Each structure stands twice: as structure tokens, then as C-alpha cells.
Amino acid sequence: MMALSRLSLKEKAYVGVAEQCTQCGKCSSGCPAARYLELRPRKIALMAQRDLVEELLGSDAIWMCTQCHQCMERCPREITPYDIVIYLQNLAVLKGYDYPRDLNMLYASIKRHGAIQLPQEIFDREFENYERSDLGLPDLEGPADMEGFLKGLTKVLEESRR
Ligand code: SF4
Numbered sequence: 642m643m644a645l646s647r648l649s650l651k652e653k654a655y656v657g658v659a660e661q662c663t664q665c666g667k668c669s670s671g672c673p674a675a676r677y678l679e680l681r682p683r684k685i686a687l688m689a690q691r692d693l694v695e696e697l698l699g700s701d702a703i704w705m706c707t708q709c710h711q712c713m714e715r716c717p718r719e720i721t722p723y724d725i726v727i728y729l730q731n732l733a734v735l736k737g738y739d740y741p742r743d744l745n746m747l748y749a750s751i752k753r754h755g756a757i758q759l760p761q762e763i764f765d766r767e768f769e770n771y772e773r774s775d776l777g778l779p780d781l782e783g784p785a786d787m788e789g790f791l792k793g794l795t796k797v798l799e800e801s802r803r
């Protein structure tokens with residue numbers, strides 16, 4: 642267990658969003674990942690309230706969030722379990738906890754293409770294939786200034802480590 646008093650101001654700011662939680666459960670009832678989570682958003686907020694940071698860092702639950710923001714939309718206290726989850730993901734990587742290695746592939750793709758994933762063919766219910774152009778959608782291109790994009794990305798990553 643890591644006491645909040647031992648966390649930096651920035652760390653407290655993230656974990657501190659949990660301090661307003663009334664445990665009403667509205668976030669968990671709207672969370673699309675809830676059925677896959679060993680810890681639901683309400684429980685994550687509760688554990689953050691109780692300083693159970695190390696337990697959260699070691700949980701797979703922090704990597705299952707789909708980042709849909711439903712918990713933020715539903716919370717009557719304007720708390721975002723999503724923010725707690727993202728903070729915990731960052732902290733887990735910085736502290737050397739295990740994390741899904743597929744994330745490395747996503748990062749490599751962002752660095753190479755400026756996007757997590759390149760456009761792909763889709764199937765309809767009859768398993769008919771469609772390209773974007775078949776649907777009247779324009780081609781998707783990466784950032785016009787790739788060098789500037791990568792500089793910005795590096796800056797964001799450096800600032801998130803502070
Ligand atoms: S942002 Fe994450 S925790 Fe919040 S409702 Fe969506 S999946 Fe659940």
C-alpha cells in the first residue's frame with residue numbers, strides 16, 4: 642500500500658478525484674467494460690480513496706478500460722474514474738509494473754503512421770467487403786507535418802513523466 646502522503650502533488654491531484662466519490666455506483670452501471678473488470682469503476686474510486694494504490698497498479702482492471710467516458714457522463718459528482726485509471730496506467734509503466742505488451746505495437750504504429758491503426762476493410766452482415774472509398778469516405782492520411790507531430794508527441798510523453 643502506498644500512502645497518499647508519499648505521492649507527489651500531481652499524483653495526489655489524480656488520485657484525489659476519488660475523494661469526492663459517494664459510492665453511488667452510477668459509473669459502474671454504465672461502464673461497457675464492467676463485466677470484464679475484476680474491479681468496477683466504483684470499486685476503483687473506492688480503492689483510490691483508501692490509498693490502495695499498489696493493489697490497483699498490479700490489477701489487470703486498469704488495462705481493460707475502453708476510455709469511453711461513460712463514467713464521467715454518469716457521475717453526479719463530476720468525478721471521472723477514467724482519470725484515475727489513466728493516471729494509474731501511467732504510474733504502472735513508470736514504476737515498472739507489467740502492462741499489456743500490445744500497447745508497444747500501438748505506440749510503434751502512432752510513431753510510424755500518426756495513427757493507432759490504418760484504415761481497414763469492413764464487412765457488412767452479408768460478409769461483403771467495403772473500402773472507405775466504397776462508402777464515399779475520403780482517404781485517411783497521416784499528419785501533414787510528421788516531424789512536427791513526432792516532436793509534439795515526444796513533448797507530451799516527457800511532460801506526462803514529470
Ligand atoms: S471510461 Fe473506462 S472506466 Fe469509465 S465507463 Fe468507460 S470503460 Fe468504464
Ligand code: SF4
Pocket residue numbers: 661662663664665666667668669682683686715716717718719720721722
Ligand atoms: S458515479 Fe461518481 S460518485 Fe458515483 S460511484 Fe462512480 S465515481 Fe463515485
